[in-house]
Amino acid sequence: MVFLKQPTKEQELSSLLQTLHEHHPLHPRHYAPIFQLLTRFRGSLSQAKQLHAHLTLRGLRPDAFLAAKMVALYSSSRDRRTATLLSRQVPCPSTLLFNALIRGHSLFASPLETLDVFRQMQSHGLPPDHFSFPFALKCCAELQFLPLGQSLHSQCLRFGLEKDVYVGSSLVNMYAKCGYMKFGAVEMAKELFDDMPKRNIVTWTAMISGYSQNGMADSALSLFEDMKREGSQVQPNWVTIVSVLPACAHSAALEQGQRIHDYATAMGMDAHPTVRIALVTMYAKCGNLVAARRCFTSILGEDDNNSKNDLVPWNAMIAAYASHGLGAEAATLFEDMIKTGVRPDSVTFTSLLSGCSHSGLVEDGLKYFDSMRTVYSVEPQAEHYACVVDLLGRAGRLDEAVGIIERMNVVEVGPSVWGSLLSACRTFRNLEYGEMAANRLFVLEPENSGNYVLLCNIYADFGKWEEVKKLRSLLKERGIRKSPGCSWTEINGKIHAFFEGDKSHPQSRQIQILLEDLDKKMKAAGYVPDTRYVLHDISEEEKECSLKTHSEKLAIAFGLLNASPGTVRVLRVTKNLRICGDCHMFAKFISNIYSQEIIIRDVNRFHHFKTGTCSCGDHW
DNA sequence: GTAGGGTTAG
Structure with missing residues (x-):
């Protein structure tokens, strides 16, 4: 039996070239299929040039159609210059020609050049x-x-293209990506999404990732569910999974994340390295470091992919250890990575340095910072300086931290650097540097209420109530409101959120009773409320009362009430701000009294509370 | 020939 084989790239090309030689004289159009074929097969630049010369030799001038095909080939071969020159020589350029040029630019040039x-x-x-x-x-x-x-949107409407699924998806994506820039842009994306006559998986994924990337995790997760309900119309693919996982990570919705992981496995999408990287991050941010490590190991264990040499999984796992305050583990993994032959980049160092700083590995951190440039040729950026300032700051070495900032001449001292210094000043009660950092921050990020709060804390610590008052009126003047503390916990796949002083939860009464009871037990065990974490110039009793309504205490109490002993091994709570010192102490006591492991993710890092101690070693 | 994706700091 004879099998008819598809002609190979070479066979097809040579037969086309044969035709060229046999036919004299030729029309420029005869060349078009060859250029097209070369583009499809990612032909080399030298082949393109040969053919081009062939054409010139015969005195043939490309028409708009051929020029478009030639431009497409040059563009996709990274030769933008020739492509541009060629397009300028065409007497009557066409949309087709420019599309080819645009495509080439979108592949290899900057967005601004492409727009030009x-x-x-x-x-x-x-x-x-x-x-x-x-x-x-x-x-x-x-x-x-x-x-x-x-x-561009209004132009699409003028040309009647808004119903096209490619144009529509692009519009949805554009508005979603600009969500950070303008209030209402994400809503605009959703309106367009809803109005589209036809939506495919790309449209859905664009909208889901738009929600994820704008911190609207609930919307992302519910849209993902809506999409699955649409049935066979659209099938999620690995990109969809990768877009929805960060939403679980953001909300610390471990159970939902696990469900999506199971779903991806059932659909055969969990083998994709990118999915596994997203899983590493999701599990880490949901507080399950063991599962994160398992996913990471599975990436390295693959024989038939190149992801072993891919930097991103290493970066993800190093960041995972760092955020859990496991600096030594992060450093070990970094060394393993180097041994494997993977070169670190600036992201690697950001995570590694923050890991060192979260575990108090000051000398190691300084050593790694130094090696960035000298050993690995990675130029330190503002975020690396911020980590080093943080590293020294947390160790109380404030003068050295300020010295580092003073020596930053190439890199601009950004908000993160001053922010690191300011929080160190709050911890170590330094008024001079604290004011310096805060005043810079009030200019660099006037909207960030956290900075005002930190300086307020410092003033309160020094009993400078006049200054506190002044700062408060400044806040009022600028219309800035302190972001309310919010903590949440997931029970049976449902997220329960609590704001500071929140009494709206159906179980609020029980929570109050439990907190009162805990207070008595803890005081009997020697707990003294740390009222330094209350800003107001009020009596000690009132301060104590104010501490009791902190959102993380409410979430912990709720967790204790609803987690029957033995069924819930770990109580996981997430907070939108930094955990306060009093709540930190509270959690340590609870972990001891109740023999209950508690993991709190605050805005910066994780705290694992077990038998009365915290993984951060009170070093945060 | 066109649209959607993973890792980072206070």
Whole structure:
């Protein structure tokens, strides 16, 4: 039996070239299929040039169609210069030609350069089509350039292209990516999404990731459920999974994350390295370091992929250890990575240094910081300086920290650097540096209420109530409100959230009773409320009362009430701000009195409370 | 030929 084989790339090419030689004279159009074929097979630049020379030799000038095909080949071969030159020589450029040029730029040039080609197309009076807009909109999304995106949107409407699924998905994505820039942009994305006559998996994923990336985790998760309910119309793929997992990570919704992991496994999507990386991060941020490590190991264990040499899984796992305050483990993993032959990048060092700082490994951290440039040729950036300032600051070495800041001449001293210094000043009661850092921060990020609170804390510590008052009126003047403390915990896959002083929960009464009882037990065991964490200039009793309503205490009490002993091994609580010192002490006591392991994720890191101690070693 | 994705600091 004879099998008919598909012609190979070479066979197909040589037969086309044969045709070229046999036919004289030729029309430029005869060349078009060859250029097209070369583009499809990712032909080399030298082949393109040979063919081009062939054409010139015969005195043939490419028409708009052939030029478009040639431009496409040059563009996809990274030769943007020739592509641009060629496009300028064409007497009557077409939309097709410019689309080819735009595509090439979108592959190898910056978004701004790509947008410039789009602009040139329009200045030639050529109407962009359903191929041009997705490219241009993607650039706006990458640049978070909402005004241009909106203008492109209105053009899409004018050309009647908004119903096209590619254009529509691009618009949804553009608005979602600009959500950070302008209030209401994500809502606009959702409106467009709802109005689209046809949605495919890319449209759904764009909207889900839009929610995820804008911190709207609940919306992301519920949209993912909506999509599954749509049935066979759309099938989630690995990109969808990767887009929804950060939403679980954000909410610390471990059970939901596990369900999505199971789902991905059932659908055969868990083998994808990118999915596994997202899983590492999801498990780590949900407080399950063991599962995170398991996923990480499974990535390295794969024989048939190259992800062993991929930096990102290592970075993800190093970051996981770092956020859990396991600096030594992060450092060991870093050394393993180097032994494997993977080169670290700036993200690696950010995580590694923060890991050292969270575990008090000052000397190791300084050593790694030094090695960045000298050994690994990675230039330190503001975030690395912030970590080093934090490293020294947490160790109380404030003068050295300030010295580091003073010596930062190439890198701009950003808010994170001053922020590190300010929190160290709060811990070690340093008024001079604290005021210095805070005053910089009030200019650099005037909206961040946390900075005002920290300086207030320092003033309160020194009994400077006049200054506290002044700062309060400044806050009022600027219309800044202290972000309310919020803590939440997941019980049976449902998230229960509590705000500071919250009494709205159905179990609020029981929570209060339990907290009163705990208070008595703890005082009997020697607990003294640390009222330094209350800002107000009020009596000690009132301060104590104010501490009792902190959101993390409410969430812990709720967890204790609903977690029947033996069934819930670990109580996991997440807080939107930094945990206060009094609540930290409270959690340590509870972990001892109730023999209950508690893991609290605050805005910076994890705290594992077990038998009266915390993994951070009171070093946060 | 066009659209969606993973890792980072106070």
